[in-house]
Amino acid sequence: MKLWLFGLYGIVSSTAVAGIKAIQKGLSEETGLVSQLPHFKEIEKYSPLSFEEFGGHEIRSLDKNLYTELEKHWEKNRHFDYKILKALKDDLSKIKAKKGTALNCGEGVLQELSPIETLENDGLHLAEIVEKLEKDITDFADENSVAINVASTEPLIPYDEQVHGSLKGFEKAIEEDRKDKISASMIYAYVSLKNRIPYGNFTPSTGSSIPALKELAEKNSVPHCGNDGKTGETLVKTTLAPMFAYRNLKVLGWMGYNILGDLDGKVLAHKSNRESKVRSKDKVIEKTLGYSPYTITEINFFPSLEDNKTAFDFIHYEGFLGTKMKFYFIWDAVDATVAAPLIIDIARFLNFAKKKGVKGVVKELSFFFKSPMDTQNYNTHSQFETLVKWFKGLNP
Ligand SMILES: NC(=O)c1ccc[n+]([C@@H]2O[C@H](COP(=O)([O-])OP(=O)(O)OC[C@H]3O[C@@H](n4cnc5c(N)ncnc54)[C@H](O)[C@@H]3O)[C@@H](O)[C@H]2O)c1
Structure with missing residues (x-):
């Protein structure tokens, strides 16, 4: 399985990748992974814990790599054993991000993450930005790939029925370069779902939650879920x-x-x-x-x-x-420590869902989210029961 992360150099993303690698090398236990509970043991057949490749988009430190960025997070937080970090140096140094977009990401991102390097700063039309992001992800992905948004939280963009209400309206807005109406998280969701890559939104940003992108997921028979990881x-x-x-x-x-x-x-x-x-x-x-x-x-x-x-x-x-x-x-x-295993779980369950022919919003994954899409079930106990029942139902 391959994993694409929007916001690859953040602390949650980099800790998730280090965690998978550490488990694969026998340097760490599987504690914290819901998908490793006995209830879900059949998942190994469809979405094994062995991830082969990682990639992602970023808007800063594009001349660096996942190891240098995780090392910076580690120096501030010391959130796991240093021996693990050192043992992963060669593997993590090979993982490099591609240039993403910070469209409508708000002053928090623009000011606090400065200097940022983004496709719109290169003077590109929205259609060209989409094309470039799509090329990065399709060059990387195969049938066993999942994309997760773990980038910084964006401000909310007011809903506009003309643009967000249908796929036709959304694609027209891209053609018309409507940069005022579309945010980075929407574009990331769009390029993933358009290419039948299951998409998870770990952030409170809009992502795939607008009708236009739900329509795209249904049309392309691809599962997606979100929003905002429920971790603390x-x-x-x-x-x-x-x-x-x-x-x-x-x-x-x-x-x-x-x-x-x-x-x-x-x-x-x-x-x-x-x-x-x-x-x-x-x-x-x-x-x-x-x-x-x-x-x-x-x-x-x-x-x-x-x-x-x-x-x-x-x-x-x-x-x-x-x-x-x-x-x-x-x-x-430690926020990243409670969040990182969920990235692994969400990716595995989404890949499993795709293999089982599940399409559209997977509301049964609400257990992992603060603002689950298309369900009113916010109760952790019943969300867990729903997840188990859904999984068992797909594994008769
Ligand atoms: N427990 C948790 O940590 C937790 C729980 C729920 C949700 N989240 C959400 O997960 C996200 C990541 O959290 P974090 O602690 O890793 O933050 P972080 O600031 O360490 O990482 C965010 C990364 O995203 C990058 N980025 C920002 N905008 C981008 C864009 N448009 N395209 C590509 N990359 C972009 C940043 O450069 C940074 O490397 C946040 O939105 C956060 O709210 C975290």
Whole structure:
């Protein structure tokens, strides 16, 4: 299996690739991989854990390679054993990104990742940008390939029915160079789905979630899923909120306050880039409980933490006889460490889905996402049951 990552040099992407390589070389255990649970043992036949090749698009450090970039992340975070990093040096040094696009990626990306090198900065028409990105991915991919968006979070582009509502409108906008209406994540999803490459959106950016691209996926019989990996505070929220619901306890208010550093934190420090992430994190409470308690969801940049994201949650709830009580938790994890195995899982399940003839949005993969497409199921417990049932159903 081959894996193409948009945002190849980020900490999540580079840690995922290092993780796969480390497991393949027997340097690490498989802990954290959902696809290695006994429930999914048949996946090995369709999407083995052995990945052969990695590639991707980037907008910075294009003269560097995956090893140099992971080493920089490692120096700040020391998020795994240094012996593993050293043992992978030769393999990771061979992996190099192709030049991508930062179209409508917002001031967070433009300012914090500067200097950036992008196709639109080369003065290309939108159709030429699409053509170049498509060539990179088709030169790389085969029947066993999956693409995942792990690039920085973009601002939300207002929905425009003319452009986003149908494939015809979307392709017309490309021909007309409508750079104001189309973002990088949409183009990445478009070139993947157009070439029958399953696409996963690990970010809150729009990606394949517009009707135009859902239509393309159906037309080309290719599976896709997203949005925004559910890895930390939101995973706990959507696991814990059902407990209040099951016990008929009334949640009155839920405050989640997140602090993080690193590149992701820097980009999210910009209001427009942060908005999509806050929305994605905030709405899960209402979706899980079925009503809307008072919520506060904050994300703030805290430089010295680097990738060690900390979330403080406070829940105010009402029990028997109207008594008001409180629950607090602190989530303190290395963001890339909890996210990286999910990239591997999503890629394997998408490849499995394609082989089983599944097309369009795979809502059964909602277990992996904060804002799952085309489903109202946000409850982690029932999402897991749905995933197991779906998988078993395809392996009678
Ligand atoms: N636990 C987690 O870490 C977690 C959970 C859910 C979602 N995410 C999302 O995953 C994404 C990656 O997170 P990260 O911590 O690796 O961030 P990061 O900043 O380390 O990596 C992002 C990478 O994307 C690159 N990039 C930015 N815009 C690009 C574009 N248009 N095309 C190609 N490359 C581009 C950047 O240069 C950078 O290397 C973010 O959107 C984040 O919100 C992360």
